[in-house]
Amino acid sequence: MAYETEDHETQYCFPAINSSCIKTKRSRHEYNIMYVFFSLLSVWTVFLNLLVIISISHFKKLHTPTNMLIFSLAVTDLLVGLIIMPLEAIRLIETCWYFKDTICRLFLFIVGLLLNTSLSNLVLIAVDRYVAVCHPLLYPQKITTTRTIIIICASWFYSSAYNISVIITTSQSKYTCYGECTVIIVFAWTVIDLFLFFLLPCSLIITLYLRIFYVAHQQVKVINSLMRSGKHLTEGSVRRKSESKAALTLGIIVTVYLFCWIPYYILTLTPNTRLTSVIAYFMLWMVYINSALNPLIYAIFYPWFRTSVKHILNLSKIFKPA
Numbered sequence: 054m055a056y057e058t059e060d061h062e063t064q065y066c067f068p069a070i071n072s073s074c075i076k077t078k079r080s081r082h083e084y085n086i087m088y089v090f091f092s093l094l095s096v097w098t099v100f101l102n103l104l105v106i107i108s109i110s111h112f113k114k115l116h117t118p119t120n121m122l123i124f125s126l127a128v129t130d131l132l133v134g135l136i137i138m139p140l141e142a143i144r145l146i147e148t149c150w151y152f153k154d155t156i157c158r159l160f161l162f163i164v165g166l167l168l169n170t171s172l173s174n175l176v177l178i179a180v181d182r183y184v185a186v187c188h189p190l191l192y193p194q195k196i197t198t199t200r201t202i203i204i205i206c207a208s209w210f211y212s213s214a215y216n217i218s219v220i221i222t223t224s225q226s227k228y229t230c231y232g233e234c235t236v237i238i239v240f241a242w243t244v245i246d247l248f249l250f251f252l253l254p255c256s257l258i259i260t261l262y263l264r265i266f267y268v269a270h271q272q273v274k275v276i277n278s279l280m281r282s283g284k285h286l287t288e289g290s291v292r293r294k295s296e297s298k299a300a301l302t303l304g305i306i307v308t309v310y311l312f313c314w315i316p317y318y319i320l321t322l323t324p325n326t327r328l329t330s331v332i333a334y335f336m337l338w339m340v341y342i343n344s345a346l347n348p349l350i351y352a353i354f355y356p357w358f359r360t361s362v363k364h365i366l367n368l369s370k371i372f373k374p375a
Contacts (some may be wrong), residue, residue, distance in 0.1 A: 066149035066232030091142035098134025101348035108361035130344035
């Protein structure tokens with residue numbers, strides 16, 4: 054590690070190689086704080102998303118189309134905490150890439166895959182909520198658990214094929230020095246990525262949720278008026294009110310996601326921007342931290358998640374058939 058020395062000698066990532074990158078000097082205290090912080094963040098992200106995954110996969114009552122989408126989102130968030138956060142933290146703290154070039158390519162592929170899949174999951178969640186709230190009679194027929202799983206697998210395949218294409222076309226990029234893991238993406242891919250994985254999906258998500266909130270607001274007004282008049286609520290009315298509440302919760306997830314993503318995309322479009330700057334790394338980690346925020350939103354707004362977590366942590370109950 055590049056601890057700061059009294060003689061302030063220049064330290065290199067690979068001293069035996071002439072083209073090695075220069076390491077950023079840090080004090081031992083700074084190293085310890087950064088490693089502890091990022092380690093705790095990674096563990097916290099994995100733990101929370103693992104609870105979501107176990108909850109949905111273990112309890113059959115939670116095997117619904119919407120929860121399948123939440124399950125897929127939790128898987129991507131867990132992998133972000135398990136793979137991306139530790140490697141990205143090492144690269145940030147050490148300012149060196151100590152692994153092979155193949156691992157670098159694989160790492161960049163995984164980063165692109167998980168981030169693109171996360172946004173794809175949010176688009177599918179928005180479509181699911183739109184049909185549930187705006188077309189409740191068609192929802193049980195059109196949106197089934199089996200169809201949802203097939204669509205989720207297709208989105209993972211699509212994201213994989215896209216990122217493989219990006220990595221292959223940039224495989225001949227040369228590094229400025231030995232010991233860094235960056236990729237120079239051609240302008241054409243930057244424009245494609247901007248439209249396919251930011252402008253188009255975000256516009257679709259915002260449009261759908263504006264429509265959802267309008268329809269949900271009208272439905273809740275009707276239901277509340279029926280309650281005030283003392284009329285008996287039908288099962289369909291209660292379900293529509295529940296669907297509206299679910300749409301609001303998932304809308305918060307989408308809002309937090311966009312809040313974390315928009316600054317980073319604006320930054321990537323700024324000329325002469327390098328991810329070695331403090332601001333750029335802060336924006337990048339805002340995207341990663343989003344993976345730790347989603348389970349907290351579930352815990353705050355979803356009673357089923359809090360209940361299932363209690364059963365999971367209480368091992369004497371989780372294995373009971375009931």
